[in-house]
Amino acid sequence: xxxxxxxxxxxxxxxxxxxxxxxxxxxxxxxxxxxxxxxxxxxxxxxxxxxxxxxxxxxxxxxxxxxxxxxxxxxxxxxxxxxxxxxxxxxxxxxxxxxxxxxxxxxxxxxxxxxxxxxxxxxxxxxxxxxxxxxxxxxxxxxxxxxxxxxxxxxxxxxxxxxxxxxxxxxxxxxxxxxxxxxxxxxxxxxxxxxxxxxxxxxxxxxxxxxxxxxxxxxxxxxxxxxxxxxxxxxxxxxxxxxxxxxxxxxxxxxxxxxxxxxxxxxxxxxxxxxxxxxxxxxxxxxxxxxxxxxxxxxxxxxxxxxxxxxx
Amino acid sequence: xxxxxxxxxxxxxxxxxxxxxxxxxxxxxxxxxxxxxxxxxxxxxxxxxxxxxxxxxxxxxxxxxxxxxxxxxxxxxxxxxxxxxxxxxxxxxxxxxxxxxxxxxxxxxxxxxxxxxxxxxxxxxxxxxxxxxxxxxxxxxxxxxxxxxxxxxxxxxxxxxxxxxxxxxxxxxxxxxxxxxxxxxxxxxxxxxxxxxxxxxxxxxxxxxxxxxxxxxxxxxxxxxxxxxxxxxxxxxxxxxxxxxxxxxxxxxxxxxxxxxxxxxxxxxxxxxx
Numbered sequence: 009x010x011x012x013x014x015x016x017x018x019x020x021x022x023x024x025x026x027x028x029x030x031x032x033x034x035x036x037x038x039x040x041x042x043x044x045x046x047x048x049x050x051x052x053x054x055x056x057x058x059x060x061x062x063x064x065x066x067x068x069x070x071x072x073x074x075x076x077x078x079x080x081x082x083x084x085x086x087x088x089x090x091x092x093x094x095x096x097x098x099x100x101x102x103x104x105x106x107x108x109x110x111x112x113x114x115x116x117x118x119x120x121x122x123x124x125x126x127x128x129x130x131x132x133x134x135x136x137x138x139x140x141x142x143x144x145x146x147x148x149x150x151x152x153x154x155x156x157x158x159x160x161x162x163x164x165x166x167x168x169x170x171x172x173x174x175x176x177x178x179x180x181x182x183x184x185x186x187x188x189x190x191x192x193x194x195x196x197x198x199x200x201x202x203x204x205x206x207x208x209x210x211x212x213x214x215x216x217x218x219x220x221x222x223x224x225x226x227x228x229x230x231x232x233x234x235x236x237x238x239x240x241x242x243x244x245x246x247x248x249x250x251x252x253x254x255x256x257x258x259x260x261x262x263x264x265x266x267x268x269x270x271x272x273x274x275x276x277x278x279x280x281x282x283x284x285x286x287x288x289x290x291x292x293x294x295x296x297x298x299x300x301x302x303x304x305x306x307x308x309x310x311x312x313x314x315x316x317x318x319x320x
Numbered sequence: 321x322x323x324x325x326x327x328x329x330x331x332x333x334x335x336x337x338x339x340x341x342x343x344x345x346x347x348x349x350x351x352x353x354x355x356x357x358x359x360x361x362x363x364x365x366x367x368x369x370x371x372x373x374x375x376x377x378x379x380x381x382x383x384x385x386x387x388x389x390x391x392x393x394x395x396x397x398x399x400x401x402x403x404x405x406x407x408x409x410x411x412x413x414x415x416x417x418x419x420x421x422x423x424x425x426x427x428x429x430x431x432x433x434x435x436x437x438x439x440x441x442x443x444x445x446x447x448x449x450x451x452x453x454x455x456x457x458x459x460x461x462x463x464x465x466x467x468x469x470x471x472x473x474x475x476x477x478x479x480x481x482x483x484x485x486x487x488x489x490x491x492x493x494x495x496x497x498x499x500x501x502x503x504x505x506x507x508x509x510x511x512x513x514x515x516x517x518x519x520x521x522x523x524x525x526x527x528x529x530x531x532x533x534x535x536x537x538x539x540x541x542x543x544x545x546x547x548x549x550x551x552x553x554x555x556x557x558x559x560x561x562x563x564x565x566x567x568x569x570x571x572x573x574x575x576x577x578x579x580x581x582x583x584x585x586x587x588x589x590x591x592x593x594x
Binding site for chain 1: 425
């Protein structure tokens, strides 16, 4: 039944040399990335189940409070007030039984990516004129960078530094608030509480489903890359690798479209007729009213400070 | 007995090119337990999708509960009493649990069906809790579907259908991917549901479960037509038929009605207890 060449077997100790990999291949990196995401989300979900301060609040209250606070923070111009708010978020993390160091690291991973790149140029007198804080270089008169005329000397300005610190603190406070909301609320309850903001039910259901299927599709991607590693005998040229990845992207698109059809069928089969019905299980308690009043009061104070109607 | 499904000369093809069902005539009555047998690609799943009014016959006529099943009838946006009645009465357990488990927790998944059918929240909660308890899913209540094992996912899929309390259950390859213990659990559950008077229609190619979960078997050939529609005994003892439908292989054998326990030893011998 089997061809002759398949009858040949060669078992025995390997006599050749074995080299150690200096760096991970892209397949391994992708699988590791997917697994790290799973691990991270599993850790995140354990925080939501802890018995801490923010976990004890109604998710709707938390969602509205965090949004209001974020708006309040964006209005603030004083770096000192922003620093106090940031420190308060660390306090909230502590009382919500989140390891503060872990929380700080998680927040500051985003800052250089989202804020640093945008705002760093503002340090220099090229973009924002001001008093010299740290001289960088003297270029002389008439210097150009392409079509842009440069000043005779480049330096970091005091005003630029204040601007950058304020901006970064503002982003850090906002990101901390958003992450606190995400960490201390079960995903399904968080998505459902979007209904409080009059987000249409169909969007709430779609967000919920997207989050659920991210895991499934990532799992499939990890399987694809693992299967490839198991059959890869020699390294292929970069172009071949890119072709393979492109092919898998297409495959995942087709697979997810096929799955979306089937998921829709499964929904229809259970009575879905386009009008989503969700169950509301949350009940507001005294502490929820207290929290929302406190947050609103804080925001009013922040607003008054930002408009210089009161000072600290 | 009331006729549940009546299919007359039904054919279905995908993209007008790939034939999945050819000239099918079946009548299914209330309280029957039917197994639909066939090799991969013979049209079993397509038949179940047609029975659940998720896809429609490209030719022929389908009747459910005495009413014609047509796309217009089910896709109407206005209040559609018949479609709602149908969805309350017929439940479909899909082959791939990941297709069916789209909610973020097990509780929400089981509550989804009753909620869509417009039951009040209290009733939905009560029903969901009862199904969770009946299916012994309490420890998984707040878990996300992606964190469950294959067997657990299947259990939740079935629970999410039972919470609607349909009279007719359609199951597509229900034992696929289940370990032996979970398979036995499923067989016992289907037997209990049969005793409760449910109509159970199961598509499978797992011959070992046929006689345990059904009294009638419909065999599909690889040409997408019905090769046999009879009681389980007759079908399961017709080796020539099973072979022609590619359901058994020359080296496979059956022991008729003889019930016995035996082990397959690692040396490949088939030992029977005396």
